Amino acid sequence: MSLRVVDNSHTETPHKRNPGFPLDLDWVERVRMNRSALERRAGSIGARRTVKKEYQLAWLLKAITLIDLTTLNADDTDGRVERLCAKARHPLRSDILEKLDIGDLSILPGAVCVYHRFVKTAVNALEGTGIPVAAVSTAFPHGLAPLETKLKEIEMSVADGAREIDIVIERGMVLRGDWQALYDQVRAFRKACGDAHMKTILGTGELATQTNIAKASLVCMMAGADFIKTSTGKEKVNADLVTSLTMIRMIRWFHEETAIQIGYKPAGGIATAGDALKYMALLKEELGTHWLQPHLFRFGASSLLTDIERQLEHGLTGHYAADYRQPMV
Numbered sequence: 001m002s003l004r005v006v007d008n009s010h011t012e013t014p015h016k017r018n019p020g021f022p023l024d025l026d027w028v029e030r031v032r033m034n035r036s037a038l039e040r041r042a043g044s045i046g047a048r049r050t051v052k053k054e055y056q057l058a059w060l061l062k063a064i065t066l067i068d069l070t071t072l073n074a075d076d077t078d079g080r081v082e083r084l085c086a087k088a089r090h091p092l093r094s095d096i097l098e099k100l101d102i103g104d105l106s107i108l109p110g111a112v113c114v115y116h117r118f119v120k121t122a123v124n125a126l127e128g129t130g131i132p133v134a135a136v137s138t139a140f141p142h143g144l145a146p147l148e149t150k151l152k153e154i155e156m157s158v159a160d161g162a163r164e165i166d167i168v169i170e171r172g173m174v175l176r177g178d179w180q181a182l183y184d185q186v187r188a189f190r191k192a193c194g195d196a197h198m199k200t201i202l203g204t205g206e207l208a209t210q211t212n213i214a215k216a217s218l219v220c221m222m223a224g225a226d227f228i229k230t231s232t233g234k235e236k237v238n239a240d241l242v243t244s245l246t247m248i249r250m251i252r253w254f255h256e257e258t259a260i261q262i263g264y265k266p267a268g269g270i271a272t273a274g275d276a277l278k279y280m281a282l283l284k285e286e287l288g289t290h291w292l293q294p295h296l297f298r299f300g301a302s303s304l305l306t307d308i309e310r311q312l313e314h315g316l317t318g319h320y321a322a323d324y325r326q327p328m329v
Contacts, residue, residue, distance in 0.1 A: 015295060017197070018260045020190060020224030023183040027257075028218055033210035033246055042241035045285075046278045056277070057100070057315050060308050061107055063276045064091050065294055068134055068265070070113040070302045072233065081118040085125035088112050091305055092312070099316050109305070110294040111164055115140070116157045123161035134164035134199070138189060141203075141232035143168035147185065154192040165189075166199040168232060171206045174216045182216065186223035199227035199265055199298075202247075205237030210246045217250040227263035233300060238268025241282060248286045261291075267300025273311040276304060 051059050069088050071080055088109050097103045112122050113134040122133040135157035139145035154165055167189045173182040190198050200220040204213050217228050228247055231238040244266050251262045266279055276299060283291050291297055313321045 015261055018221065018224050018226055018262060020187060021222045021258065023180060023219065023222055025179060028179055028215050031211060031214045031218060031250075033214045035210050035242070038210060038242050038245050042245050042282070045241055045282050046274075051277065053315070057312060059277055059280060060273055060311055061100075061102070061105075062292065063273070063280060063299070063308060064107055064305065065110060066280075066292070066297050067109045067299045067301055067304055068111045068113045068267075069109045069305065070233075070267075070300055072113070072115060072136060072140070076115065076118060078118065078121045081112075081114055081121045082125045084114075085112055085122055085131075087305070088126065088131055089129055092309060096309070096312055096316065100312070110298045113164075113166065113300065116153055116160070116162075119157050119160040119162045132163035133161060134166055135160075135162040136166045136168075136201075136232075138167040140166070140168050140201075141234040143170050143203075147188065151188060151192045154189060158192075158194055158196045162196055164197045164199060165193050166201055166229065167193075168201045168203065169216065169220065171203050174202075174207050174212050179215070179219050182219050183223045186220050186225060190224035197226040198224065199229045199263070200225040201229045201232055201267075203232060203235055204230045204239075204243045204247075205235035210243070213243055213246050214250050217247050218254065221250070221254045221260075221262050225262065227265050227298070229265035229267055229300065231266075231268040231300075233268035235268065239266035239270055239279075239300075241278060244279060244282060245286070248283060252287055261296055263296045263298065264291075265298040265300055270299055270301050271303045271307060273304075273308045276308065 069084055071084050091109060092107060108131055111132045111134040112126060114122050116135050116137060119133055119135050126133065137153045137157055138150035157165060169182060186200060202213060202216050207213050207216060220228055230243055248264055251264055255261055270276060280292060283297055310320050
């Protein structure tokens with residue numbers, strides 16, 4: 001079987017980074033989200049059309065290139081991180097690559113995401129691959145440390161070789177409507193990141209309303225975020241299609257006003273190939289196919305790759321493999 005319809009080469013597409021813009025409180029106050037309408041639209045994803053057969057396999061291969069392979073556990077070790085990086089180097093078994101006739105394609109995940117403590121370990125393990133290391137920072141997952149501590153953590157991760165920084169906002173600023181404080185803090189984080197791309201985690205499950213999520217998204221984009229991200233994966237409620245639609249539409253509005261393309265990263269609870277296809281379909285329909293690239297879309301996931309491998313093998317053989325045939329770490 002040959003899937004020549006897919007170009008999954010792991011090359012960065014040049015695009016203009018978000019330089020940041022002055023805080024426009026009038027724009028922020030104009031933001032209103034209709035939850036019922038969002039729920040109806042989100043509910044239509046996957047119900048009206050699905051990709052089948054070779055096209056589904058091609059979409060799943062694309063999904064692999066959009067994954068931030070992640071380990072953020074209290075019992076993480078250098079060995080676990082090294083095993084995750086080994087999986088990142090070879091995300092698919094060689095027999096699957098051979099049967100799909102895609103051995104010449106460079107199918108690699110978007111990044112490997114770890115705590116600051118393991119940035120150097122991951123950088124060394126991924127040397128020569130081009131796969132960036134992303135570090136969660138700013139007192140992940142709650143973001144409640146002193147500002148100086150959070151800025152220092154960003155700077156240390158960048159110095160250790162992290163090319164992407166996933167920062168956490170203080171949710172209380174959103175709940176209080178203190179948009180100036182949120183803007184100033186995210187702007188400071190962006191400055192500390194330097195050339196490293198900044199993904200801004202909103203913690204959407206703790207922001208109470210879709211309007212709050214939309215306003216927080218807008219303020220963070222004004223402050224210079226390269227990506228906006230749903231969750232840390234540690235909240236009770238993580239990524240879902242309704243919240244994703246809210247954030248994606250704010251990305252679209254921001255692009256219409258500024259011509260700057262902002263990336264989107266749903267994280268937490270995305271564990272199946274079917275889930276991945278729904279998020280990809282939503283992004284394609286709302287923002288266009290060109291947004292389905294690693295520099296503009298990522299999944300924050302740890303187990304998603306395992307299910308994608310199982311689905312690819314099923315597409316080839318008609319049988320599902322046991323999970324242990326695709327171990328992660």
